[in-house]
Amino acid sequence: MAEKEVLGTDMPRAAIDKFVAPVQRFLKVESTAGIGLIVVTFLALLWANLSNETYNAFWHLPFDFHIGSWSLGKALGDHAPSIGWLVNDALMTIFFFSVGLEVKGEIVQGELHDVRKALLPILAAIGGMIFPALIYLILCPGEAHHGWGIPMATDIAFTVGCMALLGSRIPHGLRVMILTLAIADDIGSIIVVAVGYSSGVQWSALAIAAIFLFLTWLSFKVGIRNLFVHGVLAIVAWFCFVQSGVHPTICGVIIGLLTPVTPMVAKTYMDRLIVTVGDAVKENRPMTNDQRKEVLDMLERTSRESGSLQGRLNTHLQPWVNFVIMPLFALANAGVVIEPKAISAVTFSVALGLLIGKPLGIFLVSFAAIKAKICRLPNGVNWRILLGGGMLAGIGFTMSLFVASLAFDDPAHAHFLAAAKVGILSGSFASAILGVIYMKLISKPSAAAEVPAGPTE
Template sequence: MENVQDKDHQTLLREPRLPIEPVNRLIEPLSRFLHVESASGIVLVLVTAVALLLANSSFSDSYLRFWQTSLSLSVGPWQMSYSLQHWVNDGLMAVFFFVIGLEVKRELVLGELKNLQAAIIPLVAALGGMVVPAALYLVLQWGEAGQRGWGMPMATDIAFVVGCLAILGSRVPKSLRVLLLTLAIVDDIGAILVIAIGYTDGLHLSALAWGFGGIGLIWLLLQIGVRSLPLYVLLGLGVWLGFHESGVHATIAGVILGVMTPAQAWISQGLLAEFVQKLGDVLQGNSGLLEDERQALVESVTVAAQESTSPVERLEAALHPWVGFGIMPLFALANAGIPIQGAGFRESIVIALVLGLTVGKPVGILLFSGVAVLLGWAKLPDDITWGILGASGILAGIGFTMSLFIAGLALTGALLDAAKLGILIASMVSAGLGMLLLVWLLPRPGQPSLTNTSLTTAE
């Protein structure tokens, strides 16, 4: 008798599941793959390899011409006509930057950047990882044609860093994962500011006013509680168009809109529980509600279930697969395919970028972090040594996506090809060397964690 009761109790506790259709058995493995963060880094590596192979094969001319194919949009006398590469870089990448904005907002409100004391090390490390590489690059390129590309060695590619950490698996302590991801996000904020300040040519104030007018309208609608996603998408397109026509790079609109997105849920978990409990009474026939009232309650529960998570969380979850497996690979296909020639390796800009990313990044991260610890502003987490931080700094030299993006804004022609080559070489060296050092320095499973030796001044 007790066994029967135990089984009944287990049945009641069993988590309810939606019905499984045959198509779900086909889609579910793909869905799981698309939601694994490291998978997007693997796809990005494969697509980059494909782009390089095509650009250096007998199909090179056709491949490179394809991305210059003109694509036009027109309404009456108004027309926009740009190459496919431009639509990817200025259009689709605005969605990528929107997701970056969402990540920044989440970190500021809910994540590591919410607690300033905990965020000091990654903030200071990120600052060093931007200032020192840019300074080293400028020293090597001062007075040269590539001087304008000083922002290229400042970035860290989140997708590749996450992929590398995933390969190392459980050996990576949570504190190191948080530090690296926070550092990469702060790097992205810095790169966004670099794009906005350093690579804006000739402002059209009327178009810029249109863009900021749209932002103001979105802010007003958020304040009065409008929650219509299609309306915000339409207004967001208007903001993007205003920035695009103003001379300020259009992707900045994506960042601003991402940061404006609410990070707090509209419905609390407690209120959702009340709705669900009331719905349970209705389904068991204990509510006494009329048919119309029952339907209204079901609709309210549907809205409450959706609004119990914040817009930032919902949009991140919805857009990450599209960005990681669609937009970023397309960007790599459109920008990473460069004809590699022997002479290109000797270009001064290639050397400047390789040194900026592989040397400047770890030096800047270690130098600024060391100063912060010596001044007593912060301390390293107990399971991160200075050696591990240095190896992580090398890994942060994987610039790729953002570095290629800035290169496309700063340079043209053969100089742009040379810069892309430098970014690819630096990213590969940083990934390989950083991974090897972390494999050597991180404790193996079951091995006691190392404790860091803090930098202190003699008393």
């Protein structure tokens, strides 16, 4: 009992904790972010179809920021800021920063660290990007061909939500493979945005951005801990990207990849500190209030810096990304008037790219790689289950909407954008519904973990 008192397990809880704790538990459920996106998507559709004028007018409301005589609007020039711009170019940079943090963690310590383990998901992701793009270009070769990148993406939040709903019907091997595939898919989508949807590059602005990115790397390298310094460098680099013509979200990805994974405090120092404090507690040495505060401050600082900056930032950002930024993006971009003229070849090309191209590309490339003995299926996964995983990966949504907004950003192509949105929504929801039904039919909860692996040759 004395140990419990020392460790503080019986610390009194504030009355508000009784109300906050259930909310915190709910927000940690994997399917919650996906459910939130579905709700916001329907709200956007409802708003756009009831009053499309107010929907469009709201997101085009001017947004500006002043410091003395300096104005963000004047500084951006042709990029006149609006509420929609704030969401798509500013807040989405934070989303892509979190993607960069996630990718950095996976490359250094996660599934992408071991090339042999990551090879199958990476190859599958490539197949899951090429086939949808080919289907789009075959079905839509004319003026709207610029939208080839729209059906290439996988939405992690929706896909994870669907897998959470399926529970033990999803073998652990498939869950890891699909998550790794989605991360590799994100990397591919970032490359697509950088290469396919950046035009009129201002090299001088990009060079200045590169200087500030180098300073960011250098500040991490020398161990500067002040996040204000990193934040200022990041904002200046982002502003230069806006001016350069390269989409500013790429800046967020790069800074995420630069963020260190190594803890600031060495393990040997932490071990010595724990032993020192432990000895002081055991010996019950008398300490003044100032000494106690100094020890506790040291423990708090050491605890904070014993983890990596990448992990700490990723943990703090995830709730904001999942429950603020992504829902705002969906609200700003998912609204489209559902009417016959909004359905065209673009709609079918995007929907079929997600619904058929994704699972087909993932399955065929995986099949070819395994037959060629380059890699093998994960434990507990056979060919039928792999096909179901490919179907769930056909949920494009967030990234697809983002690419669509870049592909058809010309007002003259507004009808293509509307058609693409209908295709994204219909293709993503069809992939989710059919994927969940298919997995429920072919995988039993009790046997999900014991499904024999598919042939490896």
